[in-house]
Amino acid sequence: MITTRTIAAGAAVAVTALALSACSSPGASEESGDVELRVLVNVTPNLTEEWWNELVAPFEEANPDIDVVIQNPGAEGVAAAVPRLLAAGDAPDIVQSQAPSVELAPELVDLSEYEWASEGPLADQYSIDGKYYMAGIGVQLQSLMFYNKQAFADAGITEPPTTLDELDDALAKLKAAGWETPIQTGGDWMSSHVLQAVGLPSIIAEYPDWFQEMSDGELTFSETYGPAVERYADWVAKGYIPKDALGVKYPDAEQNFLAGGSAIYPMGSWFAGTEAKTPDAPEIGVFRAPAEDGIDNPAMGANIASPYFIMKASKHQDAAAKLLEYLTTDEDAVVSQLEVDGNFRDGYEYETTALGQELGAIVADTPASDYTPTGGGYGERKLPNGYSDEINAQTQALIGGTPAADVLSSMDAWFAANAN
Incomplete structure (x- = not known):
C-alpha cells in the first residue's frame, strides 16, 4: 500500500x-x-x-x-x-x-x-x-432541546412538550419547582441559537421558501418571526432565560447544564458527544424543538456533516x-x-449512549424535506451576508430588556437595507 x-x-x-x-x-x-x-x-x-x-x-x-x-x-x-x-x-x-x-x-x-x-x-x-x-456523510441536528429528566420529574412534567404552548407550561412548572435557570443559554453565538430553535420549526413549515423570500424582500422579518421574538421576550421577562446569560460563555453554559444547574439546554446534536464523556452527568433526554400548535410537520434545523x-x-x-x-x-x-x-445518518448505526439513541430516533423520524438551514443558510437558501451577526446582536438586546417591537423594527430595517 x-x-x-x-x-x-x-x-x-x-x-x-x-x-x-x-x-x-x-x-x-x-x-x-x-x-x-x-x-x-x-x-x-x-x-x-x-x-x-x-x-x-x-x-x-x-x-x-x-x-x-x-x-x-x-x-x-x-x-x-x-x-x-x-x-x-x-x-x-x-x-x-x-x-x-x-x-x-x-x-x-x-x-x-x-x-x-x-x-x-x-x-x-x-x-x-x-x-x-x-x-x-450525515447530518448535524440543530433544532433540539436537551433536558434534565430529573428536573422534569420534579416539576411534574411527564412527557416532553410537542408544541410551544406545552413548552411554555413546562417552563412555568420548572420555575415554580425552584429551577432558577429553566433554559440554559449564554452570550456570543449562543444567544440566537435559542431564538432560532423557537422560531424556525414553525416559520419554515409555514413558509418553505422563507430564506429566498426574505432575501428577495417578499416577506418581512416581523410578519414571520414576530411570534417567536415576542415569546422569547416573554421568557426573559418571566425569568425563564436569566438576564445575566450574556456573561455566560459557551463552555460554561454546557458545563452548568451537565452539572445539573439548568433544566433545558437548546443545542445541536454534537452535545451528545460531550455528554458521553461526562461520567457524572444527570440523566439527559432530548426532544425536537416544538412548533406552534397545529403545525404537524415542524422543520428541523440541520447542517451537513463532513x-x-x-x-x-x-x-x-x-x-x-x-x-x-x-x-x-x-x-x-x-x-x-x-x-x-x-453525527447521524439513518441506516448507519454505531454504538452510542442512550441519548445518542434518542437522537438517532429523531433522525429516523425526520423526512428529508423537513430539514432547514439555520443562521444565514446554505446552498440556494441563503440570507443576506451579515444576518447571523445581526440576529445574534438583536437577540442579545432582547435579553438586555429591549422590547420585542423594537427588535422587530430593527430587523425589518436591516433586511430593507440588505435584501436583494
Whole structure:
C-alpha cells in the first residue's frame, strides 16, 4: 500500500496566472502512472491527522495506484485556505468541511451524475442551480432541546412538550419547582441559537421558501418571526432565560447544564458527544424543538456533516470521485466519521449512549424535506451576508430588556437595507 502522508497548506507555492488557468480546465484528465490526491481537511482534537490517515488507509489498500495525501490547513482553517490556495494555483483535489456556495461553485466539479452525491444526505438542500457540488456523510441536528429528566420529574412534567404552548407550561412548572435557570443559554453565538430553535420549526413549515423570500424582500422579518421574538421576550421577562446569560460563555453554559444547574439546554446534536464523556452527568433526554400548535410537520434545523467537494482545478477528478464515493458510502468509513463527531445518518448505526439513541430516533423520524438551514443558510437558501451577526446582536438586546417591537423594527430595517 502506498503510504499516506500529510502536508501543510502553508507549503503552497505560487504559480503564474497562466499555469492557474491551465490546471483549472474542467476537462482535466488522469495522468499516467500513480495518482496523488491531496485532501484539505478540518483537523481538530477529534479529527486528528492520524485519524484521517487511518480513515483513508483501506481505500489506498484497495487502490494501490492512488496515494492520498492529507493536507492540514493549520490555524488558518479550511475556509481561509481554499481561496488562498486557488489564488496560488495550488488548489487541493478535494476539500472537506466546507459547504459549496454560489460564489465558489464555478471552481467546483459538478457531481450530479453520481447517485452517491445527488441522493446523499441533505443533497437537495445544498444544491445550487439544480446541480450537486457536494457529498456528505450525515447530518448535524440543530433544532433540539436537551433536558434534565430529573428536573422534569420534579416539576411534574411527564412527557416532553410537542408544541410551544406545552413548552411554555413546562417552563412555568420548572420555575415554580425552584429551577432558577429553566433554559440554559449564554452570550456570543449562543444567544440566537435559542431564538432560532423557537422560531424556525414553525416559520419554515409555514413558509418553505422563507430564506429566498426574505432575501428577495417578499416577506418581512416581523410578519414571520414576530411570534417567536415576542415569546422569547416573554421568557426573559418571566425569568425563564436569566438576564445575566450574556456573561455566560459557551463552555460554561454546557458545563452548568451537565452539572445539573439548568433544566433545558437548546443545542445541536454534537452535545451528545460531550455528554458521553461526562461520567457524572444527570440523566439527559432530548426532544425536537416544538412548533406552534397545529403545525404537524415542524422543520428541523440541520447542517451537513463532513461535506466534501472536488476542485475543478484537480487533474485527477475521476480518482477524486472514487475516493469521495468511498468516504460517503462505505459503511465502515461512514460510521467512523459519524461516530468521531457525534453525527447521524439513518441506516448507519454505531454504538452510542442512550441519548445518542434518542437522537438517532429523531433522525429516523425526520423526512428529508423537513430539514432547514439555520443562521444565514446554505446552498440556494441563503440570507443576506451579515444576518447571523445581526440576529445574534438583536437577540442579545432582547435579553438586555429591549422590547420585542423594537427588535422587530430593527430587523425589518436591516433586511430593507440588505435584501436583494
